[in-house]
Amino acid sequence: EDQVTQSPEALRLQEGESSSLNCSYTVSGLRGLFWYRQDPGKGPEFLFTLYSAGEEKEKERLKATLTKKESFLHITAPKPEDSATYLCAVLTTDSWGKLQFGAGTQVVVTP
Amino acid sequence: NAGVTQTPKFRVLKTGQSMTLLCAQDMNHEYMYWYRQDPGMGLRLIHYSVGEGTTAKGEVPDGYNVSRLKKQNFLLGLESAAPSQTSVYFCASSYSNGLYGYTFGSGTRLTVV
Numbered sequence: 001e002d003q004v005t006q007s008p009e010a011l012r013l014q015e016g017e018s019s020s021l022n023c024s025y026t027v028s029g030l031r032g033l034f035w036y037r038q039d040p041g042k043g044p045e046f047l048f049t050l051y052s053a054g055e056e057k058e059k060e061r062l063k064a065t066l067t068k069k070e071s072f073l074h075i076t077a078p079k080p081e082d083s084a085t086y087l088c089a090v091l092t093t094d095s096w097g098k099l100q101f102g103a104g105t106q107v108v109v110t111p
Numbered sequence: 112n113a114g115v116t117q118t119p120k121f122r123v124l125k126t127g128q129s130m131t132l133l134c135a136q137d138m139n140h141e142y143m144y145w146y147r148q149d150p151g152m153g154l155r156l157i158h159y160s161v162g163e164g165t166t167a168k169g170e171v172p173d174g175y176n177v178s179r180l181k182k183q184n185f186l187l188g189l190e191s192a193a194p195s196q197t198s199v200y201f202c203a204s205s206y207s208n209g210l211y212g213y214t215f216g217s218g219t220r221l222t223v224v
Contacts, residue, residue, distance in 0.1 A: 009151075031210060032209075032210060032212075034212050036215075041217075041218075042217055042218070043115075043201055043203075043215035043216050043217045043218050044154075044201070044213075044215045045215070046212045046213070046214070049211065049212055087153070087154070089154075091209045091210065095209070096159075096161065096167075096208065097142045097159070097161065097205060097208030097209035097210075098144070098156055098159060098169065098209065099144075099154075099156075099209055099212075099213060100156075101146075101153045101154040101155075102153055103151060103152060103153040104153060
């Protein structure tokens, strides 16, 4: 059975304190791994897609990396506006377009 | 472009009542999905559609029905609401069987009392 596990469940950071979020996955065949940002009361917003091990993508203070077993979302020198829940999801070779999501990591950045 | 629009945004139902949630997308996407989001459980797929006139069950389909009569619309129905269906419901659409990710709506917060 495919599984997606995110850790930690919650993360509290001081402004400027860099950290990483983890998404580990066990799937039959990975087609893509996705990172989303979700603000309270809103729908998830797309951040990155990673398709193969070794791939990296960056956007402002966020950098996503992928290995054969896990993905990391690195937040460099975070600001309060980076506070959100970050979701990862996997698309597998036999999923017919269905994303399977992890439970998310809630990040709070304090000034 | 509006993207994915969900209506209503909030609703309170009594146990046993029925309702329909509407999802509309203006991106000409073939694939559409309904997820529910509960604390600590992440997003779970209820039903999905790979094209106009098609629907299929997801991970948690019991108590829900769907219809996709037009390509741009995907309706989620609750025939007899139960308190366990209290949740936030998200609709999403995708262009190419999810390979480029989803576009989500802003959600419907449903409370069943």
